[in-house]
Amino acid sequence: MEGLIMKSVGSWYSVKTEHGQVVQARIVGKLRLEDVKTTNPLAVGDKVILDSDVNNDFVIREVKPRINYVVRQSPRKKHNVHLIASNVDLALLIVTMVEPNLKQGFIDRFLMMTEPYNIPVAILFNKSDLYSEDDMVFFNYLKTLYTSIGYEVILVSAEQNLNIDLVRTLIKDKVSLISGQSGVGKTSLLNVIAPDLDLRTGELSDYSGKGQHTTTFAEMHELPGGGYIIDTPGIKALAFNNLEVMDVAHNFREFFILSQDCKFSDCTHRNEPKCAVKEAVNNGEVSELRYNNYLQIIQEIEDQNYWEVHNEI
Numbered sequence: 258m259e260g261l262i263m264k265s266v267g268s269w270y271s272v273k274t275e276h277g278q279v280v281q282a283r284i285v286g287k288l289r290l291e292d293v294k295t296t297n298p299l300a301v302g303d304k305v306i307l308d309s310d311v312n313n314d315f316v317i318r319e320v321k322p323r324i325n326y327v328v329r330q331s332p333r334k335k336h337n338v339h340l341i342a343s344n345v346d347l348a349l350l351i352v353t354m355v356e357p358n359l360k361q362g363f364i365d366r367f368l369m370m371t372e373p374y375n376i377p378v379a380i381l382f383n384k385s386d387l388y389s390e391d392d393m394v395f396f397n398y399l400k401t402l403y404t405s406i407g408y409e410v411i412l413v414s415a416e417q418n419l420n421i422d423l424v425r426t427l428i429k430d431k432v433s434l435i436s437g438q439s440g441v442g443k444t445s446l447l448n449v450i451a452p453d454l455d456l457r458t459g460e461l462s463d464y465s466g467k468g469q470h471t472t473t474f475a476e477m478h479e480l481p482g483g484g485y486i487i488d489t490p491g492i493k494a495l496a497f498n499n500l501e502v503m504d505v506a507h508n509f510r511e512f513f514i515l516s517q518d519c520k521f522s523d524c525t526h527r528n529e530p531k532c533a534v535k536e537a538v539n540n541g542e543v544s545e546l547r548y549n550n551y552l553q554i555i556q557e558i559e560d561q562n563y564w565e566v567h568n569e570i
C-alpha cells in the first residue's frame with residue numbers, strides 16, 4: 258500500500274494511506290536512500306510503501322524517489338543535513354518588516370534551500386497592518402527587486418485578512434511548504450487560509466528570535482480547497498556548510514544567467530577580470546543588496562572551510 262508522510266515525531270510517522278486514512282507507522286530494516294547524508298531518514302512529503310508486520314502494526318518498507326527536497330544544515334553534525342520536507346511544489350516564505358524585524362540577508366539565505374531544485378518561491382510579507390510608511394517604502398523596494406528576479410511577492414495580513422484569497426488560489430492543488438523565522442505568523446496565516454485546521458499559534462514576548470517556538474515539528478495538513486500545506490517550526494539561523502562557493506553562485510538566479518558572459522567559467526564574481534556579474538552590479542542591473550548578501554554567504558562558507566582544514570592539521 259502507498260502512503261504519504263504527514264508528520265514525523267521521534268521514530269513514528271503519521272502516514273496518509275492511499276485509502277485516505279491516517280495511520281501510525283515505523284521504519285523497519287534499512288531504507289534505501291539517496292547519497293545525501295541526512296540526520297533523519299524520512300521527511301514530511303515523502304511517498305512510502307506501507308506494509309504490516311506480524312502484530313498487524315504498520316511499517317514503512319520503502320521510500321519512493323523524491324522529486325526534490327528541502328534541507329538545512331544539521332546543527333549537530335556539520336556535514337550532514339536535516340530533511341525538512343520533500344516533493345514540494347511551492348515554498349511560501351513568510352517574512353515581516355516588524356515584530357520580528359526582517360533580518361538583513363534572510364530572504365537570500367532562505368533561497369539557498371529552494372533554488373537547488375528550482376522550487377518556486379512566493380515571499381509573503383505578513384503583518385502589513387503594523388507597517389509604517391517607511392516600512393511600506395522598503396517593502397515596495399523589495400517587491401520590485403524580488404519580482405524582477407522571478408519570485409512572487411505578496412503583501413498579506415493574517416490579522417486583517419489581506420490578500421488571503423490570492424494565497425488560497427496560489428496554493429490550490431499544490432504541496433506547499435510554509436517557512437520563515439519564528440513569530441512571523443506562519444501558523445496564523447494557515448489558520449486564516451484554512452480555519453478548519455485550528456492550529457496553535459504563539460504570543461511572542463521576545464522578538465529577538467530567541468523566544469519560544471510554537472510550532473516544533475513539520476506537519477502536513479490537507480487543504481479543504483485541494484492540496485496540502487506543510488507548517489514548519491521557525492528558522493533561527495541558516496548556515497551553509499553543506500554548500501560550496503560555486504553552489505551559491507549557481508543559486509543566485511540572476512547571477513547564474515549573467516555568468517555565461519564571465520571570462521572564467523568558474524568565476525566567483527569577486528576579483529576575477531571581465532566578470533559580467535560585477536559589471537552588472539556597477540551599472541545597476543544587479544542589486545547591490547543581493548550582491549552583498551552573496552559575498553557574505555560565500556565568505557562564511559570559506560571561513561568555515563578554512564577552520565576545518567586548520568583543525569585537521
Ligand SMILES: Nc1nc2c(ncn2[C@@H]2O[C@H](COP(=O)(O)OP(=O)(O)OP(=O)(O)O)[C@@H](O)[C@H]2O)c(=O)[nH]1
Nearest residue numbers: 384415416440441442443444445458459471472491
Ligand atoms: N498584527 C499582526 N499580528 C500577527 C499577524 N499574524 C500573526 N500575528 C501574531 O504574531 C504572533 C506569532 O504568530 P504565529 O502564527 O504563532 O507565528 P509562527 O510563525 O507560526 O511562529 P513559530 O511557530 O514559533 O515558528 C501571534 O501573536 C500572532 O497573533 C498579523 O497579520 N498582524
Ligand SMILES: [Mg+2]
Nearest residue numbers: 443444471472
Ligand atoms: Mg507556528
Ligand SMILES: [Zn+2]
Nearest residue numbers: 519524526532
Ligand atoms: Zn563573474
